[in-house]
Amino acid sequence: MLEVSNLSLAFGDLVLADDMSFRLNTGQTHVIIGPNGTGKSSLLKTLFGDIRPQKGSIQFSGEVFNVKNVTQWRRQFGYMPQDIRLDVGLSVLEVVLLGQLNALSLKLGDSLLEEALFALEQIGLVSLANQDVRTLSGGQCQMVLFAQALMRKPKILMLDEPVSALDLHFQQVMLNHLDQQTKANGWVSLMILHDLNLAAQYADNLLVLKGGRLVAQGAPADILTPQLIKDVYGVNVDIEFDGGGVPFVRTHRFSGQAGIHSNTSQIKAVS
Template identity: 55%
Template structure:
């Protein structure tokens, strides 16, 4: 379990997150949603130890995160930040293998190489294995980085907008693989998504942030409502439910289509 207690993050006079309390269970995918500037990325950075806690505490399976424990803390985390530069003279396969950097020796083992190839195959990007990573598209690099994170075999997965550069097919592949492996491996997975329908489709629990505070937490079917979304985003929406009871969001136009105005 990941326990976040009374977490507050500040930079100077700016409060990024205020008084956050959460308990996130193993084997579940938790998706953070909310408008821009509400502390989503700041929360992930704090959980990785990149942003110091102003107040509160974080525990992973009972072990507290402290400034002195950060190196060992990070070894158990698969972290994929939003903006990652890959100006490296390495192949995609070599970048994936770096996911096991902590255990690599002077000689690459067959086990490490095989695991990297399996990760690429699982994400349907094995054909990129020998390509220099700096020649890949933004979406291809994103998939390669996700494969690298998978190879870390983490206790905690932190993914900041992991599908932002992906087409529809690869969005589904990444999210389906993340959901499946989270359940199978008992990971605690936390991802930031802007697509509310994608979040509703794959999240076990939604973490809804607004103005740096927790606005709602729970299963998508219980959390997502037109009132909540309008309150957070100031956009009129309808929230419907499919045959399985899962919600999906349809935005409403504030003005009639242009052709009607020209009629």
């Protein structure tokens, strides 16, 4: 279990975490949703140790994070930040192999190569193994970095907007594989998604952030309501449920300029 207790984080007057506490169980996919600028990416960076909080504690399986154990702490993570540029003269296979950097030597063992190729095969990119990563599309780069994160054999897998550049097919490929591997290996998987319907479909546990606070947490079917979405995003929606009990969110169109003016006032409020 990854446990966050009384976490506070701020940059100047912008509060990104205000006495925030939550627990993330192993073997589950946890999804963070919330408006732009509410601290979702900063929360992941804090859990990884890139940002030091003003207050609070983070622990996993009894180990408490501190500045002295940051190197050892990060070895437990597979972390895929958003907007990573692969501007290096490496092949797709070589980039995936970097996920096992600690195990690499001058001579690669067959088992490590087979593992990397298998990771690419699982996400449908094995045909690109020898291609220069600089020639890939943004979506292909996201999939390659996902395979690299899996090669790290993480205990905690964190993905920041991992499907933002993916088409519908590869969104399903990545998120299905993530869910399967999380449950099979007992990982704590935590990702940020903006698509509420993907979040509802794949999250075992949903964390809803607004204004530096955790305003709701739980199974999507239990917590996603029109009122919650109105309160968090300022948008009117209808929610329906499919045959499996998964909620589907349908937004209403803004009338005239009302949505634009409302959005502008929200941006001014957090800037």
